[in-house]
Amino acid sequence: MAYDFIDQNIVASANVQPHDDDSFYNPVRNQHTGFAFDGSYYRVGVLQPDQPKASWFLEAFGPYRGSTAAFPTYGLILLSPVSLAIYDQKTPVQTAYQLPLWMLFILGDGAILGEGNFALPDNFNGSEQGFTPGSVCYADGVISVTYAPDPGNQQTYTPGDHPLLYDPNASPPYPAPYPIVSTTSSMVVSVDFTQDRVYLDVAV
Numbered sequence: 001m002a003y004d005f006i007d008q009n010i011v012a013s014a015n016v017q018p019h020d021d022d023s024f025y026n027p028v029r030n031q032h033t034g035f036a037f038d039g040s041y042y043r044v045g046v047l048q049p050d051q052p053k054a055s056w057f058l059e060a061f062g063p064y065r066g067s068t069a070a071f072p073t074y075g076l077i078l079l080s081p082v083s084l085a086i087y088d089q090k091t092p093v094q095t096a097y098q099l100p101l102w103m104l105f106i107l108g109d110g111a112i113l114g115e116g117n118f119a120l121p122d123n124f125n126g127s128e129q130g131f132t133p134g135s136v137c138y139a140d141g142v143i144s145v146t147y148a149p150d151p152g153n154q155q156t157y158t159p160g161d162h163p164l165l166y167d168p169n170a171s172p173p174y175p176a177p178y179p180i181v182s183t184t185s186s187m188v189v190s191v192d193f194t195q196d197r198v199y200l201d202v203a204v
Contacts, residue, residue: 008080008081008082008083009080009081010078010079010080011079011080011081011133011134011135011136012079012133012134012135012136013076013077013078013079013136014076014077014136014137014138014143015074015075015076015077015138016071016072016073016074016075016076016077016086016089016138017073017074017075018037018073018074022140022141023036023140023141024036024037024071024140024141024193024194025037025073027040027042027045027047028042028045028046028047029045030045031044031045032044032045032194033045034141034194034195035053035054035057035141035193035194035195035196036141036194037070037071037073037141037193038057038070038071039053039054039056039057039058039069039070039071040053041053041054054193054196055196056071056103056193056196057069057070057071059103063104064103064104064105064106065101065102065103065104066088066100066101066102066103067100068088068100068102071102071141071193072086072087072088072089072090072102073090074088074089074090075087075088075089075102076089076096076099077136077138077143079133079135079136079145080133081107081132081133082106082107083104083105083106083107084104084105084107084133084136084143084145084191085101085103085104085105086101086102086103086104086143087099087100087101087102088100088101088102105191107133107145131147131148131149131150131187132147132148132149132150133145133146133147134146134147134148140194141192141193141194142190142191142192142193142194143190143191143193144188144189144190144191145188145189145190145191146186146187146188147186147187147188147189148186148187149185149186185202186202187200187201187202188200188201188202189201
C-alpha cells in the first residue's frame with residue numbers, strides 16, 4: 001500500500017490568490033520577466049512565443065500532479081512534516097478534501113525531493129543533517145518553506161574518533177559521546193515557478 005503523503009498533520013498553510021500588482025498573474029501590466037501562471041515566458045512584459053513552456057506546466061498527470069496545467073489562480077498550500085501540497089481552489093467545494101490536487105512535493109531530509117535533493121551534508125562523514133519544516137509562504141509565483149534544525153543535527157564523537165579534539169587528560173574528562181557540532185541555522189527552500197527552479201537559502 002502506498003504511503004499517504006497528503007493526509008498528514010498540517011504544520012502550516014498559505015493561500016494563493018492573484019492581485020493587481022502580482023506580475024506572475026499580470027505579466028504584461030507589471031512588466032514581468034520569467035514564466036507566468038499559464039506557463040508562458042515573458043521578458044519585461046512581452047510574451048516570448050519561441051520560449052518553451054515551463055517544465056511544471058508540461059508535467060503529465062499522475063500521483064504527484066493534477067490534470068490542470070496552469071498554476072492555480074486560487075489555491076491552498078498545505079505543509080505537513082512529509083509533504084508540500086498545492087490544491088486548486090478555483091471551483092468552490094463543500095470541504096477541503098474535495099479540492100483537486102495541483103502538485104505534490106515530497107519533503108526529504110533537508111529539502112524538497114523531485115526537483116533535486118538539497119539535503120545538507122555535515123563536515124565529517126557526509127551524512128545528511130536533519131531539518132524540520134515549520135512554515136510556508138507564497139508571493140508572486142514563489143513558494144518558500146522554512147526549516148529548523150532537528151535533533152539529527154547534533155553530531156557526536158567518542159574518544160579516539162577525533163584525537164585533536166579529545167583530551168583524555170582533561171579535568172574533568174570529556175564525556176563520551178561528546179557533542180562537537182550543533183547546527184542552529186534556519187533554512188529556506190523556495191520553489192520558484194517564475195524561474196522554473198528550486199533554490200536554497202541558509203540563515204546563519
